[in-house]
Amino acid sequence: MAADPLSRVFAALADPTRRDMVARLTLADATVNELAAPYDISLQAVSKHVRVLEDAGLVTRSREAQRRPVHLEAEVFDLMTKWLERYRRAAEERYRRLDDVLGSMPEDDVPPTPPAGGARP
Amino acid sequence: MAADPLSRVFAALADPTRRDMVARLTLADATVNELAAPYDISLQAVSKHVRVLEDAGLVTRSREAQRRPVHLEAEVFDLMTKWLERYRRAAEERYRRLDDVLGSMPEDDVPPTPPAGGARP
DNA sequence: CTCGTCCTCAACCAAAGGGTTGACAATGCG
DNA sequence: CGCATTGTCAACCCTTTGGTTGAGGACGAG
Numbered sequence: 001m002a003a004d005p006l007s008r009v010f011a012a013l014a015d016p017t018r019r020d021m022v023a024r025l026t027l028a029d030a031t032v033n034e035l036a037a038p039y040d041i042s043l044q045a046v047s048k049h050v051r052v053l054e055d056a057g058l059v060t061r062s063r064e065a066q067r068r069p070v071h072l073e074a075e076v077f078d079l080m081t082k083w084l085e086r087y088r089r090a091a092e093e094r095y096r097r098l099d100d101v102l103g104s105m106p107e108d109d110v111p112p113t114p115p116a117g118g119a120r121p
Numbered sequence: 122m123a124a125d126p127l128s129r130v131f132a133a134l135a136d137p138t139r140r141d142m143v144a145r146l147t148l149a150d151a152t153v154n155e156l157a158a159p160y161d162i163s164l165q166a167v168s169k170h171v172r173v174l175e176d177a178g179l180v181t182r183s184r185e186a187q188r189r190p191v192h193l194e195a196e197v198f199d200l201m202t203k204w205l206e207r208y209r210r211a212a213e214e215r216y217r218r219l220d221d222v223l224g225s226m227p228e229d230d231v232p233p234t235p236p237a238g239g240a241r242p
Numbered sequence: 243c244t245c246g247t248c249c250t251c252a253a254c255c256a257a258a259g260g261g262t263t264g265a266c267a268a269t270g271c272g
Numbered sequence: 273c274g275c276a277t278t279g280t281c282a283a284c285c286c287t288t289t290g291g292t293t294g295a296g297g298a299c300g301a302g
Contacts, residue, residue: 001288002135010135014128015290026211032249045291047250052289066248066299077209084205088198090147122258136260153279166261168280173259187269187278243302250297259288267280272273 005057006083009076012056017041018049022058025072032068126178127204130197133177138162139170143179146193153189 002008013019021035036046050070053059057076061068123129134140142156157167171191174180178197182189 002137004137006140007135007137010131011289014123014131014135016123016125016128017290019127022208026208033247041290042292043249044251044293048290051250063298068249074209074213077205077213081202081205081209084198084202087143087147088195088202132259138260154277162260163262164279165263165281169260172280184268189279245300245302247299247301248297249299250295252295253293255290255292257289257291260286262285263283265280265282267278269278270276272275 001055005076005079008056009058009080012052012058015049015052018053021049021053021070022072025059025070029069029071032070035070122176126200129177130179130201133173133179136170136173139174142170142174142191143193146180146191150190150192153191156191 002011013022017039020038024030024035032043032047032050035050036043039046050059050061053070054061057073059070059072061070123132134143138160141159145151145156153164153168153171156171157164160167171180171182174191175182178194180191180193182191
């Protein structure tokens with residue numbers, strides 16, 4: 001299994017079924033059975049999906065009688081947002097610069113992380 | 122291969138090597154050979170990685186003599202950001218609400234999900 | 243205690259993914 | 273032209289993954 005957290009998160013969200021589950025979990029916690037309802041797959045398959053989400057830190061499960069309510073965690077979204085935002089901004093910036101210079105200057109010219117940067121590649 | 126764009130993007134970014142490539146491409150375009158340099162894998166493997174990124178719409182390739190410079194595209198990042206932001210906010214909102222409830226009553230008394238599944242629209 | 247409910251564990255299978263090696267297309271240069 | 277450089281295509285190998293079925297654990301209700 002992927003070692004680093006970010007890989008696990010991205011991999012978890014690479015599946016449409018799991019993304020749908022996440023979408024529904026933003027509305028309310030749900031049991032595995034409730035989660036399974038809309039899909040045409042076995043309960044066990046759904047259980048596996050939930051586990052993947054759990055391993056990625058996207059959800060947590062508690063115990064409540066025989067039920068195992070699944071709860072969406074917000075933190076990981078922040079993590080992803082930070083990651084994404086960084087590259088999104090960089091890509092846009094580069095796009096602008098390239099447009100400006102159009103291949104006359106090499107990367108001497110590349111500035112350190114621009115405004116509000118602060119992480120290392 | 123995953124049909125929907127979002128799945129492709131997430132899947133593409135689920136690999137650390139590919140994320141690293143993306144990181145480096147925010148600094149400058151690069152050829153496949155240049156991209157391959159840091160890694161201890163075959164050129165063909167790198168070529169495959171680039172293709173995955175391309176299929177996901179994260180990069181484009183042009184022709185320039187025998188070289189095929191790889192260029193990072195910013196648009197897809199916007200797409201992802203929008204998707205993410207939506208769920209991040211929803212999750213936070215829900216978190217706050219739950220926090221509120223938890224704050225006012227003992228844990229084993231938590232009124233869980235609306236009974237009788239209010240499954241999804 | 244027994245039963246039904248809810249869920250997980252285990253074994254298995256087909257397909258996809260990341261890696262390899264080997265052949266070869268495309269282009270510039272001597 | 274012949275050849276080196278750059279990159280892709282193709283076939284193959286494992287491992288992972290999403291799915292299945294079957295067995296069974298945990299718990300509440302009777």
